[in-house]
Amino acid sequence: MIRFDGVTKRYGSTVAVDDLSLEVRRGGITCLVGPSGCGKTTSLRMVNRMVEPTEGRILIDDEDVSRGDPAQLRRSIGYVIQHAGLFPHRTVLANVMTVPRLLGWDRARAREAAMTAIETVGLTADQARRYPAQLSGGQQQRVGVARALASDPEVVLMDEPFSAVDPVVRADLQEEVRRLQRELGITILLVTHDIDEALLLGDEVAVLRQGGRLAQLASPGELLAHPADDFVAGFVGKDRGYRALGFTQVQVAPQPVDTVRLGASVRAGAGWVLVTDAEGMPLGWVEATGWGGPVREDRVERFGNVARVGDSARLLLDAALSSPSGQGVVVDAEGRLAGVVGADDILAALGRSPRR
Numbered sequence: 001m002i003r004f005d006g007v008t009k010r011y012g013s014t015v016a017v018d019d020l021s022l023e024v025r026r027g028g029i030t031c032l033v034g035p036s037g038c039g040k041t042t043s044l045r046m047v048n049r050m051v052e053p054t055e056g057r058i059l060i061d062d063e064d065v066s067r068g069d070p071a072q073l074r075r076s077i078g079y080v081i082q083h084a085g086l087f088p089h090r091t092v093l094a095n096v097m098t099v100p101r102l103l104g105w106d107r108a109r110a111r112e113a114a115m116t117a118i119e120t121v122g123l124t125a126d127q128a129r130r131y132p133a134q135l136s137g138g139q140q141q142r143v144g145v146a147r148a149l150a151s152d153p154e155v156v157l158m159d160e161p162f163s164a165v166d167p168v169v170r171a172d173l174q175e176e177v178r179r180l181q182r183e184l185g186i187t188i189l190l191v192t193h194d195i196d197e198a199l200l201l202g203d204e205v206a207v208l209r210q211g212g213r214l215a216q217l218a219s220p221g222e223l224l225a226h227p228a229d230d231f232v233a234g235f236v237g238k239d240r241g242y243r244a245l246g247f248t249q250v251q252v253a254p255q256p257v258d259t260v261r262l263g264a265s266v267r268a269g270a271g272w273v274l275v276t277d278a279e280g281m282p283l284g285w286v287e288a289t290g291w292g293g294p295v296r297e298d299r300v301e302r303f304g305n306v307a308r309v310g311d312s313a314r315l316l317l318d319a320a321l322s323s324p325s326g327q328g329v330v331v332d333a334e335g336r337l338a339g340v341v342g343a344d345d346i347l348a349a350l351g352r353s354p355r356r
């Protein structure tokens with residue numbers, strides 16, 4: 001989809017990007033990540049020609065971006081930056097209508113496209129009438145995303161889009177961008193200095209090192225399991241073995257478990273029994289050792305995290321380790337009980353799975 005072909009950018013004696021060759025796949029999120037000054041922003045801006053390469057080519061769908069008109073190219077590509085970069089004296093709606101209007105769409109069509117984009121990012125018609133300063137930082141960032149989407153682009157470039165918002169809002173926005181990417185099928189190239197964000201969002205992650213050199217391009221799981229060198233290993237962090245579990249599937253079949261409806265009786269000595277509601281949805285655990293009888297609500301120990309069938313080894317392990325019984329509850333897509341898994345079974349399955 002987007003191909004960097006031997007791209008170099010020099011500013012005098014500074015090499016910002018050095019012979020970068022990289023393929024950004026269609027319909028997914030590729031993250032460019034690396035330490036400060038490694039050439040992430042420069043690489044991104046060469047795609048929409050806000051910066052021109054010194055050497056090499058960038059192709060979108062096999063077409064050299066340097067061939068056409070830069071202004072036209074920029075209008076065809078969504079662009080989201082830190083702090084949103086909105087026009088302060090225009091309403092949210094007017095801000096989002098900017099690119100469709102520049103593309104020559106009539107006012108009604110531009111307005112309709114803008115309103116659709118505003119709703120898509122979770123903002124209301126009332127918020128669309130306000131000025132940027134009348135919105136929170138996170139909402140402004142959503143407007144920035146809406147503006148990038150309004151003209152229905154295939155490619156969206158994002159430069160540190162969430163780094164200026166607090167962690168809770170950031171998590172919401174990250175979730176939103178993942179959802180939008182899937183729903184709209186767009187191709188996103190996203191710059192971040194935060195490896196956790198890159199591993200969370202990226203279908204593929206390109207790690208750059210100082211001097212604008214590509215250190216590795218791989219999926220998050222691959223990056224964690226097989227960093228190309230010490231630099232990448234250091235960058236992805238000390239707990240990469242554990243974090244790789246988040247991208248590892250294990251073959252463990254959920255096992256049957258004794259259940260009791262809330263209000264019904266357990267027999268003494270039954271040990272840990274899973275309590276369900278009247279519909280059979282799991283509620284928590286009860287430990288019947290020295291007592292038996294009806295299970296009252298105050299006897300129920302809530303489980304920690306519940307895993308879903310098909311979840312990663314990390315989520316299964318988390319369910320097991322956060323459960324008072326030591327057995328992780330696994331539910332199906334409808335939230336119905338599929339069975340339980342123990343930490344030992346997950347670790348044994350991990351031991352059996354081939355090293356990737």
Ligand SMILES: Nc1ncnc2c1ncn2[C@@H]1O[C@H](COP(=O)(O)OP(=O)(O)OP(=O)(O)O)[C@@H](O)[C@H]1O
Pocket residue numbers: 011014015016017034035036037038039040041042043193
């Ligand atoms: N317009 C410019 N003129 C001169 N040098 C520049 C210019 N733009 C970037 N550079 C230099 O190129 C290198 C790469 O900069 P770039 O902004 O692409 O890095 P980055 O990885 O995005 O950094 P950060 O995470 O700190 O934003 C840096 O050494 C920077 O100082």
